[in-house]
Structure formats: structure tokens, C-alpha cells
Amino acid sequence: MKVSVKDSKETAFSCDVLILPLLENQGIRPYRDIDNALGGLPGKTMSSKEFSGRYGEMSLLHTQGRIKPERVLLVGLGKKEDITPDKLRQAGGKAASFVRSLGASHAGLSTRTIGPLHISPAVFLEGCLLSDYRFEKYRKEENRKGLKGITVLTGKDIGKQIKWMMAVAKATYLTRDLVNTPSNDMTPSGLVRAARSLKKVSVKVIERKQAEALGMGAYISVAKGSMEPPKFIVITYKGKNSAPIALVGKAITFDSGGISLKPSEGMEKMKYDMAGGAAVLGVLHAAAEMNLPVHIIAVIPATENLPGGSASKPGDVVRSLDGKTIEIISTDAEGRLVLADAISYVKKFRPSAIIDIATLTGACSIAFGNEAIAMMGNDDSLMAIMKKASEETSEHAWQMPLFDGYKDYIKSDIADLKNSGGRTGSLISSAYFLKEFAGDVPWVHLDIAGTAWTDKDKPYIPKGATGIGVRLLLKFLENYK
């Protein structure tokens, strides 16, 4: 979809649909010119109680050649004082979906109402773009009747905001594509290809043999059951000379559970167990496009988790990169094994902070459903920056406590740690396990198991991979100094 800006009157702009956001009870007065040109139709619609501008209401009017737009879509935003950025984003998503369902291809967006709101019109547009995503690459015929273009009607210079928003939307599309792609095509090698196609970054890949030689026993133990070569991907983006910030993304391209096999029902969804790694790739894509002044070291430990003749078995003990031994209680608690070595590895670069993002626990989605990321960490000020970014993007992150008592959950009888503390409290005990590896480096863990996938369409997230984490981490990087 193309986004452009034009300083034009609504009535003089040729398009299939003019999107006209309106406030509740504002009446048609601010749009007197449009109302007059249409013989009072919009005003009549508003007094008919069919549409009064309440949040979520929409009404379509045909203009019959009286003004340049063929149709006008009235979009209710509710009361001025109740509008939030996310409500505006959602309204954009719903309006774009409606316009698309009409088969229309070019829309204009009036900014008379949203212009003076102190929220950029780019937020409404962001909703339009994010909702327009479709994953069609496995269909014989692409049945896209998507929007081709949207033009913002304003005299203000909002080019910069739009450019930023487009970069964020593109990055989200990339992440969604990577996650939606089935595991036979999105292997660890597939992720390497995605990494190598990024601009302005350097990519290094540690192969199985090298990882073994380096002592990444925890990571390698997960890869043992699979014939697919694991890839430990290290990406550097240096937009600024400073201590790097480390981003670590879990990338299990398929999580069968290994010998601790998962039930078959719903197992097809475990292709999304690389959503953390995919989010990190999306972030790097946008960082490069926007020339973000940050120094990022990203680590994506990628592998499949399969049962096989040489797979790890429950009861096995492995030695992690930092020397701690781990008793594998469940081969299905593989995420923390690959993350442990990734966190230890990235510490060698002396990062100022480590952020890991992972579809780590089923318990996360039990606790939060599809609505929030579980956040834990060892540094309150770092978590405060993340919290603020989450409020600004509405990619909600909610903090859970890492009380010392959780240490007992992961005590092993024969090794330094065990990889599973059982079902109760597992959202937190899994994070506590990672904390043991982060040590004294400021660290935040984001569990996106509940939010990385949605089974139903949302206003600006079509069902499937959500691309969660991309907008949150980009905002975090923008705010992090």
C-alpha cells in the first residue's frame, strides 16, 4: 500500500472512498462545505441516529458525482476526551478493513478532526497499514483485493512521521511473514537467509560444530534430535559508537517438545516458536531503514526441537556456555536452554543491557491470554523504560515478580540447575532460570507466548502471527539512552 500526502480539499480529491473521522455529538458543522455539496446527506445521517460519531460506528454514503470522492465513509471516534492513540489505531484498522471489503483501491483520509488531536494522523494510518496485512504466499491464486493507496489530506508536514510509521509497518510485515511461514520452509537456515537480506548489518553464523567447540552445551542439546542444521545467528547493527544493547530472540523453528513430546492437538502452531527471533529481525530491519542511532548486538539461537535417535532425553545433564550444569527434566523446556547460552554469549560484548524476547511458556498464555506480554527482569529502571514503551505502543507488557523463593523451583539434585520447575509458577520459574545467566547485567525478559499469535482477527491484527515485539522494542530503543 502506498501512502502519500496532499494538501487538498476533501471535496476536490478524486478517490474511491473518502474516510471522514468524526467526533461524537460534534454534528456536521465542521464539515459544512462537504455537507452542503452533498445536499445535506451527512448531516441527515447524523441526525437520524444511524450514526452519531460514537466510537466504532461507521456509515457509508454514495456521493453520486456531487463531489470528487465516489463515496464517503463516516468513522466515529467517540468523545474527544476519550480518544487514545490505540483507539485511533484501531479505528484506522477497522476503517481500512471496511474500505477493503468494498473492493475499493484508493482512499483519501480527511484530517480535519484528527489533525487538532495532539495525536499524529500517522497513528490512524498505522492502524490502516497493520490491518491490511495478508499471508498469501501459499495460495495458487493471490486473492488480494487490498488497498492500493491512501492519501492523507493535510497541509501540515507529516512526512517524517509517515516515513517512521511505514518503516515500522514494513518491519511488522516482515516479522509476521517469517512467523506465518511453515517450519518446512522457515528452518534455521531460512532465518539465516532473512538475516543476510537485512541492510546495514553484519551477520555471523555459528554452526553446530563450532557451537559444540565453544561449549554451548545447552543450546546444542536442543538441536541434537534434528537433522536440520542449527544456526546460532549473531547480527550487529552499529548506528552509534557506544556499548551495545543486546537483543536475544528465541527461535525454535518447530517445537515438538522433543522426547517430552507435546500432544498432537494444536502442535501445528508450534511453528510460531521462533516469534522472538523474528521480532528481533523486524526490529533490525526498521533500525537500519531509519538509521537509528543505537548499537545493537542481536543473537538468535535457531534450531528445531525434535525427537530423534540422538535427541536429548529427560534426565540428561548438559554443560552450558557459562559453565553451569543443567539437568534436563523436560526436553520441552528447550527455550530456556537455548536462551541461557545466547545470554552468556552476548555478555562477552559487554552490553549495557540485555533484552530477551521469547515464546517461553504455555503458562504465559494461561495467565494473560492474548492481551499482554509477561515482563520480568533484574533492573527496575530498565523495566520502567520498557513499561513506558509498552504504554506508548499498546503492546502491553505486565511485570511479574522474580521473588527469591523461585530459586528453589529450579534446584537440581545432581546439577547446578534443572530446566523445569514443574507446572505451578512456571511463567516465573522459567524467567528465574534465565536470571541465573544474566547475572549482574541489566536484563529484561519478555514472554510473548500468549501474544505472538492470534486465532481471531483484531482491529489491526489479522489472525495468525501478530508481529508482537517489533513496535514495542523499536519504541524502547527510541526511548533508551
Ligand code: BES
Ligand atoms: N514453546 C513452548 C511454550 C509455548 C506454549 C509457546 C504454547 C506458545 C504457545 C515452550 O517451549 C514449552 O514447551 N514450555 C513448556 C515448559 C514446561 C515443559 C516446563 C510449557 O510451558 O508447557
Ligand code: MN
Ligand atoms: Mn517447548
Ligand code: ZN
Ligand atoms: Zn518452545
